[in-house]
Ligand SMILES: NC(=O)N[C@@H](O)C(=O)O
C-alpha cells in the first residue's frame with residue numbers, strides 16, 4: 001500500500017484545492033465600533049446549476065484513527081463544500097488535482113492535517129475524501145450547495161494509500 005505523507009495545512013499549500021478557513025494569519029478589519037474583528041471572505045461559496053442554492057448544514061463525523069486507508073475520492077461538480085470544526089476535533093483532508101479527462105491525478109494526491117481551529121472550503125469540483133474526523137467524533141459546520149441536480153461523483157483510486165501519524 002502506497003504511503004501518503006501528512007502535510008501541515010496552510011493557505012498557501014492548499015491554494016490549488018480551495019481555502020483554509022482560519023483566524024491565525026488571516027486579515028481582519030474592525031466592526032461594531034471596534035468590539036469585533038471581521039475576518040472577511042475567507043472563502044467563497046460556489047453554486048452552479050438550476051435549482052441549486054447555498055445552505056448551512058452540520059455534520060457529525062465518526063472517529064477515525066491512524067493508520068488511515070484511502071481508496072476513493074469524491075467531488076461536487078456543481079458547488080464548493082466547506083467543513084468548519086465546531087467541537088474541537090482535528091480532521092484529515094485528502095485532495096487531488098484533476099487530470100485533463102477530469103479524473104483525479106493520483107500523482108498529485110495530498111493529505112493535510114487540519115487542526116480544530118482550521119476549516120477548509122473545497123473549490124467546486126475539487127477531488128477530496130469524505131470527512132475524516134481524527135480520534136473522536138467531530139461536529140462540523142458544512143456550507144455547500146443543496147438542491148436538484150447531480151452533485152457528487154465518486155471514484156475508486158487505482159490503489160489504496162496509507163496515512164500514518166506524523167512522527
Ligand atoms: N455530502 C456531505 O455532506 N459530505 C461529503 O460530501 C464529504 O465530503 O464528507
Ligand code: NI
Pocket residue numbers: 074075076081128129130
Ligand atoms: Ni464532499
